[in-house]
Amino acid sequence: MTTSTIQTPLPQVPTDSRSQVSQFMQQLQDSICAGLEELDGKAKFRQDEWERPEGGGGRSRVMAEGNVFEKGGVNFSEVFGSHLPPSIVKQRPDATGHDFYATGTSMVLHPRNPYVPTVHLNYRYFEAGPVWWFGGGLDLTPYYGFAEDAHHLHSTLKTACDRHNPDYYPVFKLWCDEYFYLNHRQEMRGVGGIFFDYQDGRGKLYKGDKQQAALELSDRIGEVPERSWQELFSFIQDCAGSFLPAYVPIAQKRRDTPWGDRERDFQLYRRGRYVEFNLVYDRGTIFGLQTNGRTESILMSLPPVVRWEYDYHPQPNTPEAQLYDLFLKPQDWANWVEGS
Amino acid sequence: MTTSTIQTPLPQVPTDSRSQVSQFMQQLQDSICAGLEELDGKAKFRQDEWERPEGGGGRSRVMAEGNVFEKGGVNFSEVFGSHLPPSIVKQRPDATGHDFYATGTSMVLHPRNPYVPTVHLNYRYFEAGPVWWFGGGLDLTPYYGFAEDAHHLHSTLKTACDRHNPDYYPVFKLWCDEYFYLNHRQEMRGVGGIFFDYQDGRGKLYKGDKQQAALELSDRIGEVPERSWQELFSFIQDCAGSFLPAYVPIAQKRRDTPWGDRERDFQLYRRGRYVEFNLVYDRGTIFGLQTNGRTESILMSLPPVVRWEYDYHPQPNTPEAQLYDLFLKPQDWANWVEGS
Numbered sequence: 001m002t003t004s005t006i007q008t009p010l011p012q013v014p015t016d017s018r019s020q021v022s023q024f025m026q027q028l029q030d031s032i033c034a035g036l037e038e039l040d041g042k043a044k045f046r047q048d049e050w051e052r053p054e055g056g057g058g059r060s061r062v063m064a065e066g067n068v069f070e071k072g073g074v075n076f077s078e079v080f081g082s083h084l085p086p087s088i089v090k091q092r093p094d095a096t097g098h099d100f101y102a103t104g105t106s107m108v109l110h111p112r113n114p115y116v117p118t119v120h121l122n123y124r125y126f127e128a129g130p131v132w133w134f135g136g137g138l139d140l141t142p143y144y145g146f147a148e149d150a151h152h153l154h155s156t157l158k159t160a161c162d163r164h165n166p167d168y169y170p171v172f173k174l175w176c177d178e179y180f181y182l183n184h185r186q187e188m189r190g191v192g193g194i195f196f197d198y199q200d201g202r203g204k205l206y207k208g209d210k211q212q213a214a215l216e217l218s219d220r221i222g223e224v225p226e227r228s229w230q231e232l233f234s235f236i237q238d239c240a241g242s243f244l245p246a247y248v249p250i251a252q253k254r255r256d257t258p259w260g261d262r263e264r265d266f267q268l269y270r271r272g273r274y275v276e277f278n279l280v281y282d283r284g285t286i287f288g289l290q291t292n293g294r295t296e297s298i299l300m301s302l303p304p305v306v307r308w309e310y311d312y313h314p315q316p317n318t319p320e321a322q323l324y325d326l327f328l329k330p331q332d333w334a335n336w337v338e339g340s
Numbered sequence: 341m342t343t344s345t346i347q348t349p350l351p352q353v354p355t356d357s358r359s360q361v362s363q364f365m366q367q368l369q370d371s372i373c374a375g376l377e378e379l380d381g382k383a384k385f386r387q388d389e390w391e392r393p394e395g396g397g398g399r400s401r402v403m404a405e406g407n408v409f410e411k412g413g414v415n416f417s418e419v420f421g422s423h424l425p426p427s428i429v430k431q432r433p434d435a436t437g438h439d440f441y442a443t444g445t446s447m448v449l450h451p452r453n454p455y456v457p458t459v460h461l462n463y464r465y466f467e468a469g470p471v472w473w474f475g476g477g478l479d480l481t482p483y484y485g486f487a488e489d490a491h492h493l494h495s496t497l498k499t500a501c502d503r504h505n506p507d508y509y510p511v512f513k514l515w516c517d518e519y520f521y522l523n524h525r526q527e528m529r530g531v532g533g534i535f536f537d538y539q540d541g542r543g544k545l546y547k548g549d550k551q552q553a554a555l556e557l558s559d560r561i562g563e564v565p566e567r568s569w570q571e572l573f574s575f576i577q578d579c580a581g582s583f584l585p586a587y588v589p590i591a592q593k594r595r596d597t598p599w600g601d602r603e604r605d606f607q608l609y610r611r612g613r614y615v616e617f618n619l620v621y622d623r624g625t626i627f628g629l630q631t632n633g634r635t636e637s638i639l640m641s642l643p644p645v646v647r648w649e650y651d652y653h654p655q656p657n658t659p660e661a662q663l664y665d666l667f668l669k670p671q672d673w674a675n676w677v678e679g680s
Contacts, residue, residue, distance in 0.1 A: 048651065062650045073650070184629045184638075272642070279619035280629070289524045289620070296651045298524075302612070304649070308642040310402045310413070311388065 011201035011228050013132055018101055021125040021233065022078050025105045026059075028123065028240050029076040032107060033061055035244040036074075039251060040066040045074065050294045055080040060297040064304070068255050070112040073300035077293070078103040084128055085290035087283070091198065091207075098129025104136070105240075106284060108301040114267035115257040117142035117149065117190070118274065119247050120301070122284055123240050132229070134236050135197035137172065138243055139180050140250075141190030141274065143267045144319050145327030147336055149250045150191040154333035156246035157194050157239070164235045167224055169334065171205045171217060172196045177330040178213050182277055188328045189277050194239065197283075201227045266320050268307035275306055351541035351568050353472055358441055361465040361573065362418050365445045366399075368463065368580050369416040372447060373401055375584040376414075379591060380406040385414065390634045395420040400637040404644070408595050410452040413640035417633070418443040424468055425630035427623070431538065431547075438469025444476070445580075446624060448641035454607035455597040457482035457489065457530070458614065459587050460641070462624055463580050472569070474576050475537035477512065478583055479520050480590075481530030481614065483607045484659050485667030487676055489590045490531040494673035496586035497534050497579070504575045507564055509674065511545045511557060512536045517670040518553050522617055528668045529617050534579065537623075541567045606660050608647035615646055 014020065033045045043066025051057035058077030063069055080101045083089075089096055104124030111118065123136035140153050154173070161168035176195035181188055198207040203223040206214055227235075278285050278301050288298035314320035354360065373385045383406025391397035398417030403409055420441045423429075429436055444464030451458065463476035480493050494513070501508035516535035521528055538547040543563040546554055567575075618625050618641050628638035654660035 064650070071650070184635045268645075275615060275646075276619060276639075279616060295524045299616075299648065300650050302648040304647065305608075306615075306646045306648075308639065308644060308646075310404070310411070310640050311636045 009130065010132060011226060013127070013229050017132070017229065018103070018127065022103045024233075024237060024240075025078070025103050025123070025125075026076055028105045029059070029061065029074050032074050032105075032121075032243065035248065036063070036069070036072060036109070039248055040068045042067040043069060043072075045072075048297075050297065052079050052291075052293065054082075054292060058294065058297060060294070060300060062300055066112075068111055068113070068116065068251055070110050071300075071304040072107070072109040073297075074105065074107040075297050075300065076103075076105045077297070079291065079293070081291065084126075085287060087286055087290065088126075092126075092128065092131055092133070094131045095128035098131075100126065100128040102126045104284075106301075107243075110271070110303045111251065111255075113255055113257060114143045114259050114263040115254040116251050117254075118271075118303075121240070121243050123236055124284075125236075131200060133198045133200040134232050135199065136236065136239070137176055137179075137193060137195030138239070138246070139176055139190055139193035139195065140247075141270075142327060143270050143323070144263070145191065145323050146254075147326075147333070148338065149253070150327065150331070150333040151336040152250060153191070153193060153246045154336075156242050158334045160238045160242040161194065161235075163238060164231070165224055165227075167205060168235070169194065173334070174213055174217065174330075175206060175208050178208055178210050180277065182273060182281070184280070185273065185276070187273065187324070188330065189273065191327050191333060192330070199232055201229060201232060203227075265307065266314075268303075268305055269309055269312060270323075271303040271306045272308045275302055278302065350471060351566060353467070353569050357472070357569065358443070358467065362443045364573075364577060364580075365418070365443050365463070365465075366416050368445045369399070369401065369414050372414050372445075372461075372583065375588065376403070376409070376412060376449070379588055380408045382407040383409060383412075385412075388637075390637065392419050392631075392633065394422075394632060398634065398637060400634070400640060402640055406452075408451055408453070408456065408591055410450050411640075411644040412447070412449040413637075414445065414447040415637050415640065416443075416445045417637070419631065419633070421631065424466075425627060427626055427630065428466075432468065432471055432473070434471045435468035440466065440468040442466045444624075446641075447583075450611070450643045451591065451595075453595055453597060454483045454599050454603040455594040456591050457594075458611075458643075461580070461583050463576055464624075465576075471540060473538045473540040474572050475539065476576065476579070477516055477519075477533060477535030478579070478586070479516055479530055479533035479535065480587075481610075482667060483610050483663070484603070485531065485663050486594075487666075487673070488678065489593070490667065490671070490673040491676040492590060493531070493533060493586045494676075496582050498674045500578045500582040501534065501575075503578060504571070505564055505567075507545060508575070509534065513674070514553055514557065514670075515546060515548050518548055518550050520617065522613060522621070524620070525613065525616070527613065527664070528670065529613065531667050531673060532670070539567075539572055541569060541572060605647065606654075608643075608645055609649055609652060610663075611643040611646045612648045615642055618642065 043063040045061040048060045056079035061074045063072045084100045106122035118141040121138045158169040172194035176192040179195045383403040385401040385403045388400045396419035400415045402413045424440045446462035458481040461478045498509040512534035516532040519535045
């Protein structure tokens with residue numbers, strides 16, 4: 001567990017910080033939904049607006065039974081209340097006893113074709129008394145792995161990160177590998193992407209849970225200069241904006257690959273890992289359930305159909321085995337070279 | 341949270357307590373598996389023995405693709421180690437700093453016919469330094485509700501409980517309603533049964549988390565006399581022995597009821613609640629994952645095929661709606677009278 005007390009005040013927040021971020025998060029939802037409808041060519045998003053009794057609310061958008069997507073959800077929410085749940089206060093002790101504000105957009109897509117990977121995005125912003133921070137990320141979960149797809153996603157994200165700070169991508173890539181990890185399976189959720197939390201402008205990028213990751217990073221990456229609220233907001237906008245260019249070409253390339261029962265069975269089985277991660281580990285899910293969020297919106301991330309099979313192991317030397325052996329282990333995808 | 345410190349020593353434990361309970365738990369697994377194979381008439385249990393690196397192990401038995409059961413698992417385990425996980429020590433502070441021993445048998449059955457209910461059983465025994473306790477229970481999760489089935493199950497359990505103490509059934513029935521509850525859905529998991537934990541012979545039966553339940557109980561049920569280790573062990577044996585008579589007649593009555601896509605869809609959808617409960621709330625699952633148990637054995641409770649559907653609501657005045665309106669709310673099933 002990482003706890004820290006603020007010695008010096010955080011970089012200043014503009015007076016209209018909440019409306020700036022909230023507007024951006026809604027635009028992000030709009031642009032993602034438009035891009036996905038265009039990609040799918042059939043399914044349209046249905047919108048449900050909801051209010052949270054304790055304060056705030058959101059708009060959930062779900063599509064189902066599309067050409068590409070069996071189910072997809074893109075959720076915007078903006079909530080406030082008198083206190084953050086214990087799981088967050090433990091990480092941000094300075095938030096204790098303060099009102100909080102939180103807004104964000106999150107998305108999970110479950111394609112029908114097993115060759116098209118599942119993908120998740122979430123960007124979020126918090127204010128609570130003297131503290132504020134941005135968090136979020138994007139990660140890709142293939143059922144059948146393609147190195148060129150993993151490379152395309154990672155290099156697109158790296159380009160967005162590098163525009164702001166060369167340390168961002170290596171730190172947030174490692175943090176993603178660490179976070180989207182199923183400890184009880186000793187498996188990564190997929191090929192990763194980027195993930196970060198608690199970005200409040202102070203100079204230490206990594207604030208994750210694992211000592212090992214921190215040690216690795218301290219050898220490689222020093223402290224970065226303090227960053228203004230505007231600079232971090234601009235970074236978040238850039239990351240979020242890189243989702244469609246990172247994902248759409250992969251989906252287009254794989255959407256027409258023929259598949260049968262074998263691929264479908266494996267996809268449904270692997271979707272079980274997605275459920276296990278989201279219900280056992282995912283910080284956003286736990287935050288939503290603990291703050292009395294709208295359950296249907298929180299759990300729209302769960303796949304439409306899932307299989308569990310006792311003690312399944314892929315046959316050696318199959319594409320299914322290759323997923324475990326190569327793609328569910330940390331790899332330097334951004335620097336992968338075709339033919340290597 | 342309930343915490344308590346032991347003022348006086350607990351009732352004495354026989355020198356061979358561990359082997360007595362462990363033998364019983366293995367016999368329980370044997371007798372349940374034999375009864376279920378007879379009921380199913382087709383599928384046989386496959387056994388996997390496993391060892392836990394930190395100490396102990398178990399034998400897992402799984403059947404699949406039977407006449408009655410799409411998937412069923414019955415797991416025996418006996419583990420020991422240097423310290424209990426935090427989630428348990430929080431409830432039993434006197435166990436702090438002590439070695440522990442834990443043994444138990446657990447079972448979850450997922451029938452294929454949507455008219456046959458899913459059922460779960462778990463009985464367990466712990467020793468850690470100065471403390472020991474029994475826990476466990478049995479609960480029924482129908483997809484289509486039948487009052488006579490709920491009555492049969494509850495009255496069979498009540499008969500077993502009443503042989504030992506008239507306060508057991510009402511307290512442990514309420515505890516079951518409280519424990520198998522999905523807070524984020526505001527729904528019970530099913531029609532309940534009995535559940536209890538931390539039974540160490542001291543006179544206060546209820547040691548659950550909810551203040552409201554404790555208040556309700558204190559009006560109705562006083563303290564019971566201290567119970568010996570043998571008396572509690574005998575009670576556990578009686579409860580566990582009542583599983584087959586409680587469940588088999590229900591399965592036999594419903595196994596040939598015709599069903600189609602509608603019933604199957606609803607069954608797969610409702611199985612999602614089972615997954616949500618087991619991964620978000622279930623104490624046995626969390627204990628297993630936290631103590632580095634065998635993941636495949638812990639998660640064999642998960643259904644073979646599951647569906648999630650965004651914002652599903654049953655049509656009013658259907659059997660599906662009746663499940664929510666009548667069967668997923670606490671009812672006095674033991675005293676239900678036919679035609680009432």
